[in-house]
Amino acid sequence: MHPKPTIRQCAFLLSIIALALLHVSPSWADVVVIVNPENPVNHLSLHEVKTIFMGRLRQLPETNQIIEVLDQAHTSLTFKTFYMDIIDINLSKLARYRASYVFSGQGTLPTELTDHQSIRQHVAQHNESIGYIDSQYVNDTVKVVFIWPESPSP
């Protein structure tokens, strides 16, 4: 028979789990979609975010302004999280979709920037740009129009 675990052993095990959860906590940060503060759009639905980043909506609602879509570095965790969890497409299918999209003359691909700060800076300087970053990188130079995970409706 195995001896029963002591309270001290249980506490040790729980603290290990807590530390592990703390370690992975950055991947649980909210992902937000941002635009320039001058942009009249204040909110985008999940459906609109999907159609914009999949290239099916080429101008922003209400503004008739052509959209410049920005991507995180394709090797980044945020890029993978954004497309796999929010847009709901795996990266292999995304690559196929984009090949079909570009070579059928539908439009151009999103501009790939290196990190959160460069996307925030680009959006702050360009009225027509839209991008996504971790919420912890948001400041008053950009406007948040979509938050993931979405808050439940009141």
Place this chain on the structure above:
Amino acid sequence: MTFRSAEQGAVMPKTGFILLIIGILYSLNPAIAVDLNGFASIGAGRTTRSDAKFIEYSDNWTLRSDTTFGVQLQDQLTDTCSWTAQVVSNGFSFNDTNDYEPSLDWLFLSYQHAPNMRFRLGRLRTPLFLFSDSLAVGYAHTFVRPPISVYLPVLEPLSNYEGGDISVAQDLGDYDLELSFFGGSMHHTFNDFDLNVNPIFGFISRIRRANYLMRYGIIFARTDVSSRSFTQLGNAFSQFSFIDPIFDELNESHATNNQWFRYYALGIQWDTNTWSVISEFNVTQSGENGFVNNSHNGYIMLSRQFDSITPYAGISYNKNRLGSELTNLVLESQSRVPIGAIPQLDTLRATALDLYQSFNTSSYSFTLGSRYDIRPNIALKLEVEHFDNSALLIRAPTQYRDKSFTAFAVILDMVF
């Protein structure tokens, strides 16, 4: 290097007009920042038979048939106006271009009038199928090629038209609706056929909801078709018109003049992150008079993604029937000039009936394959397609048509 349009001869006047417009727009705004993208497929293939040419495959491995290179230039001229040009070089094609000769597949101006409305003008892809727009880009598809029972190689010369389209998109809550209307003309030659389609027009509707996509299209095309071999056959009949005027009628029926073709296309796609089902059904109707075909065809493909490997399987069919007028006229002539009266006429009628019969075909094919995504922009595919009947590929006497055969392909697809 000279570029040819996919059509006979030099670059068409409308294409020149588009180039002129682009030139004027650049002279007004000389800040040139063109996006350059490319794609390539390098493949090898063979069949189990040497007498049934399948995109130039034979019973020896060939590198030419599935090898394609493409380059695309794209530029946003203003907030609402852009242009796109795509040049493709195929190792083998059914149109009249030589091997690897660059052809201009796309050249158009696009004008985004509103967030949900876009106009395009220039050389565009004929929207015959679900995958018409990206047909040359192997990387964009799970399979090596869509089933040829539906994506008929003989339709390849009709894959581009010159004209315009308008697309209107509408957000219907959970549904996205897109309607496209197009119109234009085309002129192509391949083998000994000369096709003049003017006008061609139609509409395509797409409804998308979550993982589902449904596409339905109707296309109308007024078509003139002539063929040297059919013309010669008709002329041979006309030599006997001094006996009966029905042979003049037979002569005239060996060409298609101002014949309206109606084409209906239904495509359905269900696509999750692991499973995918794609199906298309097409119907072509063109009446019974003259050298015309009536056909229907379809396929269903199933694929399952396991990380970077995606095996797939599919089944397809094609049924084609030549308009009945030619056969009826020959049979009618046999009642007026009985068999045995003129031996040369008997031989001619037997040859003609055998040729007409060769267009009345029915075939199935079965496809098995797998795609391996080596890198985010490179994929390797292996595919085996078995045909129960070679009728689609060869116009040969009956004793050769019902033989089955299998095609093998290994393709490396990439985009850059």
